[in-house]
Amino acid sequence: MRHIRKRSALLTAISAITVATAAPAFAEEIIIGAATAQTGGLAPYDQPALAGLRMAIDELNAKGGLAGKYKVNLIIKDTRSDTAQTATVTQELIDAGAKIMITPCDADPSISAGQLTQPLGIPSLTLCGSAPVLTQAVGDVMFGTYPADNLQATAVADFAIAEGKRKVFLLTSPDATYVANLPEYFGKVFEKKGGKIVGRGTFTMNQPDFSAEITNIKGLAEQPDLIMTAAYEPDFPAFIQQLRGAGINIPVYGADAIGTPTIKALGKLVDGVVYTAAGYPEAGSKLEAFNAAFAKHAGHAPESTYEVNGYEIGLILDEAVKTAGSDDPKAIRDAIANLKDFEGITGKITYAGTDRMPLRPVVLMRYEDGEPKYVETVVPAAADVPAP
């Protein structure tokens, strides 16, 4: 009884969420499952990325689907930002016939989804999960799409060294792979290039009392000239509020997760904060054109570069199905893994020769007077990027 009810609920969900435009009668259908967070802590990241992917799929379906042949039926299910729930909905999506899986913007739920798709050989792409351990933890079906944490950290570390910074304090939390590892990658590159780690601190995510940690920073015998963290919302606003509140003006650098409207809206509080993005819309660039098209499609401008990253996932899948020449999951997986210098919107994307974390440019940004300002676009030397 329960089973039947579940199934009918599933069918309702499918019919409600299906992204469908008028289909030529002969077109074949390919189901893409999206196990993503519509609610909870990851929703602010998954939703923009998913919006970009949906736009790509709408456009592709208007042209007949992936490779002009396989009409996409995108089934979206809410993971509630919960790792166990991610596994549950991934299983439901597999049962619904998904041949490609899209997983949340974080390593931990993506790994739990990947453990189900790996034995079945279903190619799985994380929306903006960027932990380089993510693909290794799952296996050959798992792909990252966003610049990896070690790549981002290298870009920020190179920039900090070039600025003359030499002493860093690393703030991490063991609660999520991204927050735990990214500053440590930064530390490795920073030390290798002549910098020094003068202290480390940890915090519990979503429990934002940083007073003790901040007092520890104040009491360091050797004061840092930089604090590096991968904390994001709501921890990052709390940290910087309490840090500045305690009268400490040491610059704070982070990574992609703080390139959001919430952080921008902190205004003067985040003056000078450096972070990363997947692209920057220079005048006349493809990204600028994408942003305009997205605004028309979604009714609002992109909030970040997660939208374009989601859109590029659609393009990557289209290219992979073209190369594979079929909708066979294994063939699609092989085609993604061999992608080389694929022209995306933000630049060239390469999977060939990597651990399925893409090689792609990293953009450095800095908040100034409440506005994100472009600093530079870099492709860190592969030899500098620390191993996961």
Place this chain on the structure above:
Amino acid sequence: MIAQQIINAVSLGGVYALLALGLAIVFSIVGLINFAHGELMTLTGYVLLAALIAGVPFPAAVLLAVICAAVGAVAMERLAFRPMRGASVTSLLLTSFAVSGLLKVIFQNGVSARPQAVAIPNWMTGAFSIGDFTIGVGPAISIVVSIVALIALEFFLKRTVTGTAMRAAAEDFDVVRLMGIPANRIIATAFLLSGLLAGLAAMLWVASRASVDPLMGFTPVLKAFIAAVVGGLGSLPGAVAGGFLLGVIEVLLQATLPAAIAPYRDAIVLSGVIAVLLIRPQGLIPAVRVQRS
């Protein structure tokens, strides 16, 4: 350094104490642990945000937000808990979870799943120096507000008729009703006070976080629950003691644990809670009458 950490501890403990007190006041009268207490904080945060966006001056926005929390608490009682009056503890508990879940979804879908930045005035993020060490304006306000609120509550409970009736109701509600005090008034006042305390705590919480989000009420209400249990469920002085104890332990452990052990802080804190309850099963300062749970 040590003085600084003590200030941090008292500041955090004060917020926990306000929250635990809000839970304890309601529990002492109606035997309900209101897990939707945290959503009163969220409501306060969003009202503050909306008022600030609408251009209301900061002090007026704070006042408005705290009043909304109190009104929200009374409305919660009227709509959700009054129809359940006299129901078992379990039913009440589940009702409070339902209210909490419902409000979270309303905030998520009605406002945004994304945290919203709250512009805290510059003077609140400043710091001033006394002798060798600097005190943040935020923690200082936090400590002062907690202490003033605790004294005001004490005054209300000891010096007014309603306050006396509430203390009596905590010991034996039936006798208080026999004395001719209307039950609805006592219960509504209990929720009003708990709402005010939630509102004040929310202001201090938001001021140190600079953002509000739909799920922000969860952690504080959990802490308040732990504090109330450690202090002695239903005992008001116990809730205050429990709140301060929890705040002090958390900050001191965070300050002193070596980096390798620091991630286990919460496990250590909760082990401490169990230890306290093993030695004093009724809490630090037990309620006068063992609760009807």
